[in-house]
Amino acid sequence: MKTSWIEAAAYEAHRLAATTHPADVRAALERSFEREAGELPRFVMQAIVENSRVAEQDQRPICADVGVMRMFVVAGNEARIESGFVGLEQAVRRATARVTRDLALRSNRVHPISRRNPGDNLGVFAPNVDYRFEPDADWVELIAVHKGGAFGSDFRMMVDGDGLNGVRKGLVDAIAEFGRRGLTCPPVIIGVGIGGTKDQAFGIAKQAAVLRTIGDRHPEPEIAGLEDELHELADSLGLGAMGYPGTGGYALDVHVEIAYTHSALTPLGIHQLCQAARRGVVRIHADGTLETRDAPSWFSDYSRRAGV
């Protein structure tokens, strides 16, 4: 697999993320607009749906806040990259800088203390690159995600006695805190991470929010049922777009991921992905074909460690 293919794929994944809503998100936003009966939130939903079309048509960023540009990499166990994974990371960095300039994306990454802005969305630990591996595959899939991050995330260390009630309350707390003024930019996609270690709970919650498609359900029926229940709970609060009272629904979907955890504890992570849900997926096949895909392959039976 040539490094130039990877750079082209990384560039395309970022371009798609910045300018083009994934098909499942666009459709869900349109459904939310159709369901909305409140005058104010309906006006807002109309603008959201129109913005989605304008961004793709004009090749403008859906949102001016490019967030923190990052790349999730699904690497087939049989894939061979000519320059190795170091070459892949160099290609991802080059593509990030180029797409920033070409699409006039906001240069958003700054030094956290001096606030110095290098201007190309690169820096220390930037962009984030996360990996997972897939058996019996010879392709590499790049998933670009652009997401802001001030509002909507929450972490809480629950104990064994909190149970499902604690998950429900944690979700309502997160919405009360950041959703009521619309700071989360609803309608949102909510990711909930339950269990694992503290950092794992927060990590799988983020991945659940940004790397699954609308309507997708967890393979464990109990967890799938919890996803439906939490979605209903989030919508029962009556918040529409911008937090205005409405009927369109606060959440486009709720995705739950679990990880086996400490016997005394249940860490809980929550992420809310804004309506500008930006994700671009490009798979690089062994023969050099670049395939644009709607659904990311981040989660699989193997990645959840089933049968390993």
Added chain:
Amino acid sequence: MKIHRLAIPLAEQAVRRLRVGDVVFLEGKVHTGRALVYQHVLEQGHEMPLDPARVSNVQMHAAPAGQEESPGRYRISSIQATASFRYGRWVPEYVRRFGIRAVIGKGGMDAAIYRDVFARTGTVFLTTVGYGVAALYGRGVRGVDAVYWKDELGLPEAMWLIDTHDFGPFIVDGDCTGASLAEQAIDRINPRFEHAYRSLAPHVLKRMGEIDQSLEQEVIAGNAGRARDR
């Protein structure tokens, strides 16, 4: 919803007629600013590069998606506002000192600012809609007249002076009567949260500061003003 099309500089009379929930489209020069601009002007005392009252009495809490195409020539692709509650400590002085008639932002600000400052100065808070409809607003930017303090503050945080046409839609969140659209919405929503909380026991392990279960509190700063009213 009532729709207004207004030219910048905005006239006080036109601004005072606006009411929360009205829709506004703008035409003319808008300047941007976030924390670094406020600090640069109000704390470090740098002289304003333009006369806002005369040229651009609309300030937008925004760092646009834009690049310098060639030296001194800039392009904006998309633009929208950032959460405004962060600038609560600077907005009153900035508005008074420079005759600002409209602040374009996100999420509104503490209603105490509308009531105690904007009602006197004749200023409104216009919220961007949807939060993240930046391509739509990008179409309303005709060009970039100037970017001030790029080297000192960095390109996104610099003060951009943009020329707008059919720039909108914005919704009036705070008007000159001191009303706040966001607070009205929150007052209508809170009973739903109270209902949900009735069946949800508190977590066993509390966090520092988590002693008040009241929905009076919000994450935006200065909500004491809201509690004081009741």
